Amino acid sequence: MNAPLRRVGVVVMILFGLLFANLNWIQAYKADEYRTSDYNGRVQVAEYDRKRGNIEVGGTAYALSKETGGELKFQRTYPNGQMYAHVLGWKPVNGSANGIERLENDFLAGTSDALIANRIKDMFTGDETGGGNVLLTLSKRAQExxxxxxxxxxxxxxxxxxxxxxxxxxxxxxxVSMPSFDPNPLASHNTTEADRAYNALEKDKDRPLANRALAEVLPPGSTFKVIMAAAALENGVGQQTEIPAGSSYTAPGAGQPIRNAAPSICPESQVTLRDAVTESCNTGFAQLGVRLGADKVKEKAKQFGFEQEDLTVGQVGEGGLPVAASRTGDMQNPDGSTDAAALAQSSIGQNNVRMTPLQGALIAAAVANDGSQMRPYLVKQLLGPDRTTVYDAAKPRELRRPVSGQVAADLRDMMQNVVKEGTGRRAAIDGYLVGGKTGTAQSGPDTPDHGWFIGFALDKDGTPLSAVCVELEQAGSGGSAEAARIAGRIMAAAIADSGRR
Amino acid sequence: MTAAAAPAASPASTGEQPGVRLARSRRKAELSLLLLAMVLVAAYAAMIEAKALDTVTSDFWVPAAALGLVFLGLHLVIRWLAPFADPALLPAVALLNGIGVGFLRRYDLAEAAPAERANLAVFAGTGGRQLAWTLAAVVLAAGLLAILRDHRSLSRYAYTLGLAGIVLVMIPAVLPGRFSEINGAKLWIRVGGFQIQPGEFAKLALLTFFAYYLVRKREVLSLASRRVLGIDFPRGRDLGPVLVVWLVSILVLVFEKDLGTSLLYFGMFVVTLYIATERVSWLLIGLILFFGGAYLAYLLGSTVGGPFANFYDRAQIWLDPFAEPYDRGYQLVQGLLTLGTGGLFGAGPGGGQPNLLPEVQTDFIFAGIGEEIGLFGLSALLVIYLLIVERGLRAALAVRDSFGKLLAGGLAFTLGLQVFVIVGGISKLIPLTGQTTPFLSAGGSSLMANWLLIAVLLRVSDGARRPVTGGGSAARPGGGPPEQLHGAPTEVIRP
Structure with missing residues (x-):
């Protein structure tokens, strides 16, 4: 039995030789690849050796790193985290960051190309210069x-x-997106706790992690009438032009008639466009849409930013938080001809029309800014770790021109009338010219309506100061008036913060 | 009860000749190697604290000292009960065990909140539990040495042990999942907060049975055969019982969803068969059977699923773990990344991040240690394992009786194979199957079973090196050629 025993000894040696060779492959040949792999959590842990920069609003840091004395040297904390959660996002120990934390990750972490000089200097001095700071455009008062x-x-x-x-x-x-969440537990160094917090938020049926301001679309209701009014103005209809209205309107081929929100609204057979906007006359705009045709309605909406799939809000240059595309939706019969019933419904922001709150604000902003729609952004400035060197600063750029200056002026006038004597009275701000449009959108057969308000505020000289969109999901009765009230408060706060009051 | 068991009564008391024991027992070498091992364990603990806590606490040496006392106790028991046992076995195993305890304490440190780390009690957590298990396992090993004065007496209980082995293997398969299943493998008996892995003990019992049975049948198995295509096949009726044992354990293991253990049992069985019969054909048949079976299971898993789906899954993960790096492949990917991060020299004890690797305290402990001690450290650990296995095989070579040869050879090989299966599994050499890493992984069952295995090896090596009774033998060096000459007549002379 000794000969086979010796051979078994050799077999064991061969097996161990294989183990040894394989370990060489992994720990020597593949070592660098594995060490720097995206799946390797240690890469992220190494980030915690350098102090991550602040994200600041109006001189106050709302995302900052505090020294822990632990293995991960810094703890990311978010003072007032709930209020800024959907903008800041969070930086977890495992996995990728979110929000501005993700967008400006390299700069905050100090690993971006822009900060290479600092890293080289660190190599000689042995210091650990922290990451850069990100200054946001937000107004503290308006956000609060x-x-x-x-x-x-x-x-x-x-x-x-x-x-x-x-x-x-x-x-x-x-x-702001409601409900919000506290990003602090998500950045916990205890990854089990962080995972638990994340899973709880993920499972919440109100989806607090969703950024409703940018990434969620809902039927815009009557706020869509601003686009309809713009299309009408460009097609020979003036503010004082009488358009067909009435207490009810049944589009060709429609089963259900379209009615107004209250019997007192435009029961007469003809109203001026101005009055139709002021009162939010459904029958008037439904017939206007059918008269203009689906193509013109869709085209106008597109010129205001509907259908754009690649818009982002965030960084100084390009890139940012993704924005969901707003849609006018289908208004055609299966044979390709216009479905008048669908068109009529779409013209008052129902049917398949869907809009993000950002899109609502962009419409109002374009109207306020003489027809020029500017690209929205969140990052005002990238400030170096030394807090003096500015690495990049915002250079605003025009996104598109949906309407001419004249049409914009007419729209402004009509929208100001909405706040002066129409449905949006509660948005008024003392001493400023406020315009806007309310919206009440059906959310479903058995659920309460969504309340909307889009609007703008100008100073006495007509300089636009703020444009806003407030959306209250399934707010029910009084939703749009409440949205108007909130919109006014937000704009007033933004104006106050900019030192105009 | 049998012929093989008959000589068991006589030799235990006759070999003790004081002069020889003092001169050749090598117990002093064992003691100094053991002390060296404990110094290394203490140094390892100090390095961990220096790196992980930035300071060395005043009681860093306590676990090493506690272990040292436990092993010293076993050393004394060996001096008393097995004075001629191999002197390298105890220190080598003690070193591995100590590093295991040290690393598990290091794992506790990583899991603890930073503020609590410095005050982590020595006997708390996974590390503390492992320390307690070590004490239990060593006491068990000492007990076995005390009861088992001659390894041949084991053969008396061969059938009992064989039956016990099968029962132990089957219990978890029969028990409902909630009493037996952890992480998809039904390998456990869980009562309350307590759980044991009976398979770890079953391998010892089954091997004893195999050894006994094959010794009795080896002549028939190797001589009475039919030649087909140049390969000698044994008569079916001779092989029947062994095949049944093997088949039952394999079947049960398929239902327990743990192919690692199945591979272990199969390898154990084929190799003991080969050692007993000296026929290479058995190895060939075994290898073909195994790889054929594995491939068949893979095919069945991809088409039929059922009990084979688990194996198919594991094979898929093995072929490309990075295909689903956060899903099925997560463990293996993280294991590879951990090993790769360690590189040649490692991050230094205490310098890694074992908490990023799931199951680092059990299946993946070798990778977790590897992150900190690197390729060089892991190679050293492999060499220690190899040393233990080869020492066991040496005892098998030196022992005079066939049962002892088969027992020691089979046990030593099983230990080596288990290391191969788990280390190969976590380093993607072979599909990953849940096995404990002997003496390192957290867990009492594995520790106790493997210490019992070492106790048997110590007993056999003691029997092998003990000078034979009578005249001039006392002057000869123990374990030298004359003993083999002496043993020769018991061998069957074959062409």
Whole structure:
């Protein structure tokens, strides 16, 4: 039996030789690949050796790193995290970051190409210079107002969004999605805890992680009438032109007639366009849409930014948080001809028309800014670790010109009338010219309506200061008036913060 | 009860000749190697604390000292009960066991909140539990040495052990999942918070049975055969019982969804058969059977599924773990990344991030250790394992009786194969199957079973090196050629 025993000894040696050879392959040949692999959590842990830069709003840091003395040297914390969650995002220990934390990750972490000089200097001095700082365009007061007013809304809406932008530049003044979440547990160094917090948010049926201001679309209701009015103005209809209205209108081929929100609204057979906007006359705009035709309606919406799939909000240059495309939806019969019933419904922002709150704000902003729609952005400035070197600063750029200056002026006039004596009275701000359009959109057969308001504020000289969109999901009765009230408060706060008041 | 068991009564007491024991027992070498091992374990603990805590606490040496006391106790038991046992076995195993305890404490440190790390109690957590298990396992090993004064007496209980082995293997398969299943493998008996892995003990019992049975039948198995296509096949009736044992354990293991253990049992069986019969044809048949079976299971898994789906899954992960790096392949991918991060020299004890690797305290402990001690450190660990296996085989070579040869040879090979299966599994050499890494992984069953295995090897090596009774033999060096000459007549002379 000794000969086979010796051979077994040799076999064991061969087996161990194979193990040894294989370990050489992994730990020597493939070592670098594995060490720097995207799947390797240690790469992320190494990031915690350098102090990550701040994300600041109006001189206050709302995302900052605090020294821990632990294995991961810095803990990312978000003071007032709930209020800024959907803008800042969060930086987890495992996995990729979100929001601005993701967009400007390289700069914040200090690993971007722009900061290479700092890293080289560190190599000689042995210091660890932190990452760069990101300054946001947000207005502290506007953001706080938007968050508080939205969450304390008087109609008991649980979900919603608000976004305000500076019409002249596109700089975002406030961005809130309701319900919000606390990003702090998600950045916990205890990854089990962080995972648990994330899973809880992920499972929440109100989807607090969703950014409703940018990435969620809903039927816009009557706010869509601004686009309809623009199309009408460009097709020979003036503010004072009488258009057919009435207490009810049944489009050719439609089963159900379209009615107005109240019997007191435009029961006469003809109203002026101006009155139709002021009162939010459904029958008037439905017939206007059918008269203009689907192509013109779709084209106008597209010129205002509908159908754009690659819009982002965020960085100084290109890139940013993804924005869902707003859609006018289908208005055709299966044979290709226009479905008048669908067109009539679409003309009052129902049927398959879907819009993001950002798109609503962009419409209002273009109207306020003489027809020039600016690209929205969140990052005002990239400030070096030394807090003096500016690496990049925002250069506003025009996105498109949906309407001419004259049409914009007419729209402004009509929208101001909405706030002066129409459905949007509660948006008024003392001493400023405020215009807007309310919207009440059916959400489903048995669910409460969504409330919308899009609007803008100008100073006495007509300089646009703020454009806003507030959306209260399934707010029910009084939703659009409450949205108008909140919109006014947000714009007033943004104006106050910019030192105009 | 049998012929093989008959000589068992006589030799235990006759070989003790004081002069020889003092001169050749090599117990002093064992003691100094053991002390060296414990110094290494203490140094390892100190390095871990220096790196992970930035300071060395005043009681870093406590686990090493506690282990040292436990092993010293076993050393004394060996001096008393097995004075001629191989002196390298205990220190080598003690070193591995100590590194295991040290690494598990290091794992506790990584899991603890940073503020609590410095105050982590020595006997708390996974590391503390492993320390307690070590004590239990060593006591068990000492007990076996005390009860089993001659390894040949084991053969008396061969059938009992064989039956016990089968029962142990089958219990988890029969038990409902909630009592037996952890991570998809039905390998456990869970009662309350307590769980044991009976398969770890079953391998010892089954091997004893194989060894006994094959010794009795080896002549028939190797001589009475039919030649087909140049290969000698044994008569079916001789092989029947062994095949049944093997088949039953394989079947049960397929239902327990653990192919690693199945591979282990099969390898154990084929190699003992080969050692017993000296016929290479058995190895060939075994290899073909195994790879054929594995391939068949793979095909069945991809088409039929059912009990084979698990194996198919594992094979898929093995072929391309990076295909689903966050899903099915997560464990293996993280294991590879951990090993790769370690590189040649490692991050230094305490310098890695074992908490990023799932199952690092059990299946993946070798990778977790590898991150910190690198390729060089892991090679050293492999050499220690190899040393233990080859020492076991050496005891098998030196022992005089066939049962002892088969027992020691089979046990030593099984240990080596288990290391191959798990280390090969986590390093993507072979499909990953859940096995414990002997002496390193957290867990009492594995530790106790493997220490029992070492106790048997110690007992056999003691029997092998113990000077034979009578005249001039006392002057000869133990374990030298004359002993083999002495043993020769018991061998069957074949062409």
């Amino acid at each position: 107002t938007a968050y508080k007013q939205l969450n304390d809304n008087q109609v008991g809406a649980k979900k919603g969004a608000a976004i305000a932008i500076d019409p002249r530049t596109g700089a975002v003044q406030a961005l």
